[in-house]
Amino acid sequence: MVTATALEAELLELAGSVPDPELPVLTLRELGVLRAVHVEDGDTVEVDLTPTYTGCPAIEAMTLDIERILRAHGMREVTVRTVLAPAWSTDDITPEGRRKLREFGIAPPRVRAGSGPVPLALGPTRTVAAERAEDPDPVRCPHCGSAETELLSRFSSTACKALRRCLSCREPFDHFKEL
Template sequence: MVTGTALEAELLELAGAVPDPELPVLTLRELGVLRAVHLHGTDAVEVDLTPTYTGCPAIEAMSVDIERVLRAHGMREVTVRTVLSPAWSTDDITPEGRQKLREFGIAPPRTRRTAGPVPLALGPTRTANAAPHPRLGAAPDPGTEPEPVRCPHCGSADTELLSRFSSTACKALRRCLGCREPFDHFKEL
């Protein structure tokens, strides 16, 4: 998010303060989808926005909200460009955003250990004290086991997957085996 002028920095801050339409507890800056603001003249601006995944239905609402905020700030012409490269990943969520997710009752995505593609694991659904699944065989090597998904309510690492999809495609539905509360988990991408 490089800006060249004080006005571009101000516009970037305004656009970044727009709440995410699916997770209004997060701003677009905290979610990490706002990439850049480019000023053209004194009253035209182009905003680069990266969706959380290709085809994300919230991108249109984000664009409309950004346009409304920047026009209210005096920009006559606002263009929101969808930028797919570099792709968004959950590593782009700011530390403040991760904390807000936790406080809102959503387990934030785990941090990735390496760059590159995210491996898809279809193994056991529990994240702590995982016993071998009777049909899948032995439990995975402990050195390759991802960090546990912690309950945002009580902090327990003993959680289980109920559904790979929740209210949005970005989230999974889990349950804490400690406090028994269900919760959303923002999946790693």
């Protein structure tokens, strides 16, 4: 394993501070999409970026923002590579990112036990007592914390979020889906 240089660590921190274009409350570091920074010849840098899903429309904006901030820091040439393996997972979102999502009014994705595919269970959209008994970690309302929520739409403002409503406080909210 190659250890990052001090300059690479500094540039990784700078690139990681770029806000996500679709969720500006999160940085690319907190979202977990920034994988690595490699410096060659002192002023040429290559950045590895993994989108949240293949075809993510925000990848172009992320790339431009990373190029801008690293050039402003003295890098002559910046190349941002889209890296699809290993695939991004909602497990890559940092605890700070999850906190910020909740404070912004978006239910963060639940942390999965283990790794591998996310199981898909088809059934009623409402969170009922029987479903909660099977699911020890229900989607909680980011406004009041209630586990009594219902799915309104599998897709919300972006493909990676679902639209839900709290049955206790009646507020709608986005839920960042687990991937």
